[in-house]
Amino acid sequence: MEKIFQKLSLSSASLVFVLLIGIFITLYTAAKPAIDEFGFDFVTNPDWNKEVSLNPTSLTDTVVDMEEDSLDGEIIDEDDMEIADEDDDAILDEDEDDMMLDDEDDAVTKTIYGGLVPIIGTLLTTLIALAFALPIAMGIAVFLAEIAPKNIANVVGIAIELLAAIPSIIFGMWGLYYFAPIISDLFGGYQVSLLTAGLVLGVMVLPFMAAITRDSMNTTPNVLKESAYALGATKFEVIKDIIFPFSKVGIIGSIILALGRALGETMAVAFLIGSIFVLPQKITDPTISIPVAMANNFGEASGLGESALFYLALILFIISFAIISIAKFYFLKKAN
């Protein structure tokens, strides 16, 4: 019995290992066609789903005037998610045609996919979210850890954690219909944009960031604070000179962890970013992020398009894996 129990628990634990490796391998395998086709240029290429003609003599790709069309197509796809079946078929046919033509080696056009727009969109929304959430989250953390009397800190703490528990899709809907109009009135531009998506994302990571920052601050030993107060320091000085330096590493870790969360968030952003593969010129322009590109295009994608989405997923997975590892194993470990 003892042996069986031990084996069972060991295999469950190993499952984590298998899953994580499995996710990586699966994403890589599925992304392989796109990786082979586009290589690392994928990361710097802003064109998604664009037809280019291959000029056999000069080897330079001449852009067929398809940009407008494919863009329109994109937008129609968005609106008609339910009845996109015909579109689906159309895309399928297109891909198959490409393949056949490629094989026959007298291809005139092919579809290329580049990931620059969603990558930029992801990074920018995350940055905006962080810039917005960071000061407020720090303020809340200080309030909860140091300022509020215990019972108030408890109540506010629970409220903040409830805010963290609200499903992200709710943030998206609320953001789109109630928050974005106000923001676009204030700053101009579209209601769906980098800015509104980033801000709603900020509201979403706010409680998470505040809660873990508070936990980091709470690790400061009371004796340390008390000896500073005993010297006549003000609360601000104690926080600035004792608590922040003491819990600095943990706080940085918390921020990075929140950043990791924000990078991979799908639903809150999906409502607000506009979901078009166009590089934003202004902060108030619509664009797309990696999770949103996946959420909105996976269903209709096939062939190279699907593979390119997996390529994006792989990039997102690696980035967030790296960021979370840094946060957890460098900063938060060191903090403890």
Place this chain on the structure above:
Amino acid sequence: MPVLNIKKFSFTYPGVDHPSLKNINLPIKKNKITALIGPSGCGKSTLLRSMNRIHDLYPGNKYEGKIEFTDENKQISDILDIKKENEFIELRQKIGMIFQKPTPFPMSIFDNVAYGLKIAGVKNKTELADRVEVALKGSALWKEVHDRLNKSAMGLSGGQQQRLCIARAVAVKPEVLLFDEPTSALDPISTGAIEELIVELKKDVSIAIVTHNMQQASRISDYTAFMYLGDLVEYDKTENIFLNPKEKKTEDYITGRFG
């Protein structure tokens, strides 16, 4: 014939170069109380925890020497030879242990005392009830808890919890009981009750007790072993140790010059 006979025993924790116990020779005599005293870090708890091999919960410990156990049928076996799970279980049913802090299990008072019996295979309900009652009476707890046996053991006071743990250990009828500073987390009144109980128990079992409290050792023990930095400095009848120790170190410790 001592029930436990520790011979040339050395013990090394994992990842440490130097042994924590060096060449210990010590008998634990039948139906007597043997106290292990010494300053903290002297290895008294380490030695006690070797006697039921509870160290083996954590891997990598090194034992040398012998700890001979003479059971009720006069069979002698070396505790340090044990390797198999079932032998460990058997050993621990014969050599019980009481810990520094009370360790009531998260279940009812009755189930706590019955737990050792149940895992030892006692299924008969009336037998369980009888033996629980005997054990609780034996630990002077019956009067206080007989009307709330089904309540959680967590609701008892610290002293009651510790007596419950003793009842739990006694219920499986061990031959030896190991006490690891059993009163260090208790108030003086509870401590007195536990001490009385321990003295009472030596009718049936042999006892080894680690204590940092010299008065306690002198009050209840028949034999005392003084340990220092992993060595057994002196072992003798308790009155000899406290009234005329042979070693200078023992005297210094007894008179409070260090420790």
Place this chain on the structure above:
Amino acid sequence: MRLLINKIFLSLSVLSALIGLAFLAWILITLFIKGLGSFHFGLFLNDLIDGGLRNLIIGQFILAGLASIIGIPLGMAAGIYIQEYGQGRYANIIRDLSDIMMSAPSIVIGAFVYAVVVVPTGGTSGFAGAIALAIMMIPVVINTTDNMLSLVPRELREAGIALGASKYKVIIDIVIKAAKVGIMTGILLAFARIIGETAPLLFTSETSNYFSLNLTESFPSLTVSIYDLANEPEEASRDLAWAASFILTVLVLIINLSGRFITRNKK
């Protein structure tokens, strides 16, 4: 001057807390007004195809429930391994990887399950959705189990072993029991989290307008349908999305709060 800076700083901090609370209030009030405005009990009686939410709510519970049936035992067993059996390196690596997995983007897990379940089985299904949610849940359960077991004093394990119980007996009868409340709270919070998930379901279970208990085909999901409905141009669809969001949020918050309540009560 020092006192002035102190005052300003403290006011800013209080202000931040107020901003945080204001957002919570804003979202909840919006949900309440919009959601309650479109709410009627008929929603619980009809399926989406008839303008109700019955199939979606039941479907969401089945998906999350099945995910729990898969995820809780696996997560607990793995947590037990890390805390009770694992020695040194391997257990630590598993703990770290599980920590990372806890923060992995949920859409990526959806894509993974799409590749390993949906594609081989030929289509979206309730099973695929439940598996995706289970993968989300496992690391959370591992984390909770690991943390809660680590709070159980070592002496309690030793006392069990010293009575002659074998290790797995001690773990099941004593250690888990001692950590029960904490683990249950963690599991409830994990359940509250996965029942509100959308991204991992988008291309695994998808959703369905009809009532279904057949886990081998596209399965009704409240969250996925909210996303679909909210993006439709008709006012009626959006109203339904608000009502659904309201129900979802109330559910999630009730589960979340009851988890906290258990711990509080026990303390």
